[in-house]
Amino acid sequence: MIIVRKIQIPGLPTQKPRRLYIYLPKGYEDSDARYPVLYMFDGHNVFYDSHATYGKSWGMKEYLQKTKTPLIVVGIECNPEGDNRLCEYTPWTFSVGRYGPFEGRGPLTMEWMTGTLKPQIDAEFRTLPDREHTLIAGSSMGGLMTVYAAVAYNDVFSRAAALSPCLFFNTRRMNELIKQTPLAQPTRIYMDYGSGETDERPADWALMFRTAARLSAAGVHVAARVVPGALHSEAYWEERIPVFMEYLLGE
Numbered sequence: 001m002i003i004v005r006k007i008q009i010p011g012l013p014t015q016k017p018r019r020l021y022i023y024l025p026k027g028y029e030d031s032d033a034r035y036p037v038l039y040m041f042d043g044h045n046v047f048y049d050s051h052a053t054y055g056k057s058w059g060m061k062e063y064l065q066k067t068k069t070p071l072i073v074v075g076i077e078c079n080p081e082g083d084n085r086l087c088e089y090t091p092w093t094f095s096v097g098r099y100g101p102f103e104g105r106g107p108l109t110m111e112w113m114t115g116t117l118k119p120q121i122d123a124e125f126r127t128l129p130d131r132e133h134t135l136i137a138g139s140s141m142g143g144l145m146t147v148y149a150a151v152a153y154n155d156v157f158s159r160a161a162a163l164s165p166c167l168f169f170n171t172r173r174m175n176e177l178i179k180q181t182p183l184a185q186p187t188r189i190y191m192d193y194g195s196g197e198t199d200e201r202p203a204d205w206a207l208m209f210r211t212a213a214r215l216s217a218a219g220v221h222v223a224a225r226v227v228p229g230a231l232h233s234e235a236y237w238e239e240r241i242p243v244f245m246e247y248l249l250g251e
Helices: 060-067 084-088 106-124 141-152 171-180 203-217 234-239 241-249
Strands: 002-007 018-023 037-041 072-076 094-096 099-102 134-139 159-163 188-194 221-227
Touching: 018 060, 037 106, 037 141, 060 072, 060 241, 072 106, 084 106, 106 141, 134 141, 134 241, 141 159, 141 171, 141 188, 159 241, 171 203, 188 203, 188 241, 203 221, 234 241
Parallel strands: 037 072, 037 134, 134 159, 159 188, 188 221
Antiparallel strands: 002 018, 018 072, 094 099
16 A cells, blocks of 8 residues: 655745655554565655656565565655755755756755654554664665765664665765764665666766775675666666665565
8 A cells, every 4th residue: 555645845945745655565454563664765756657757667566565575665755846856865065067056955855854754654654663674765866865864864774775876976075974974783785886877977886886895894784786787767776676675674
């Protein structure tokens, strides 16, 4: 079952309602069991093709139902107007060539997610609210935010999956954050890139591996890989769901 609600995020420039998706696993209503929670960026792209930006979702519902994964998934729609997604999904202000600056509103996004949304989800649904059972995932700019959240909000999230993360925005700040932040155990982070999406930016996967090495040196259990032929789209991220889910939820 998927519950879809309209919400607003105080503190961000637009107060236009956006969608919040809450997936409850099969059998939720017939038991007293409690479940881990996976929070996902770009929630409109997670479950429904009809809601997805480019007409193709991750197909997360089909995967969860087929595998009977005992997991609650919460997807938060981004603000697609103008540059708002870029700003909401970057931790630090940045410029690209002659474009920008783009204001880094990532901390505002995460403060709302951890300080308002998560307590509401934990109060309304039967969750396992501790960090061991709280996960986060995203792709592209959402992948950048996922790595940021796993480090900066390490007291909340213990496991993270960052697919095709845009780590080239403010690399220095990310490196400093990883170096300066004490990270709890266990912390587990999955990262990947498709070889097809890096043809124009061949340094991206090298940057991913350098970031993975820094995270590993900080005590994080990291899996980082290049996926042969994969492009930068939901159809290819869908194919990686079994891999990162096994990594996040496995022993």
